Amino acid sequence: MRDDKRQRILAAATAVFAERDFHRVHVSEVASRAGVGKGTLYLYFPTKDALHRVVLEASLEPLGAEMVEAATAQVSVAEELER
Secondary structure (H helix, E strand, O other): HHHHHHHHHHHHHHHHHHOOHHHHHOOHHHHHHOOOOHHHHHOOOEEEEEEEHHHHHHHHHHHHHHHHHHOOOOOOHHHHHOO
């Protein structure tokens, strides 16, 4: 259950941060979209900066995995770039 709330918060935060600049995002809106109270959000993420960092890391993780895969591929750079 606890992990479900965290995932809902992250999904809501990802959507809100994608819609507008960091400084225009209100934690209360993220909490509302996630279906939790603002206090609950702060139990998982002590600051808006911390929440934003986790959202950014999660969005960059697939890119990092693709880069590792490309670096270890047994094909030429040109072939990898075409993929």
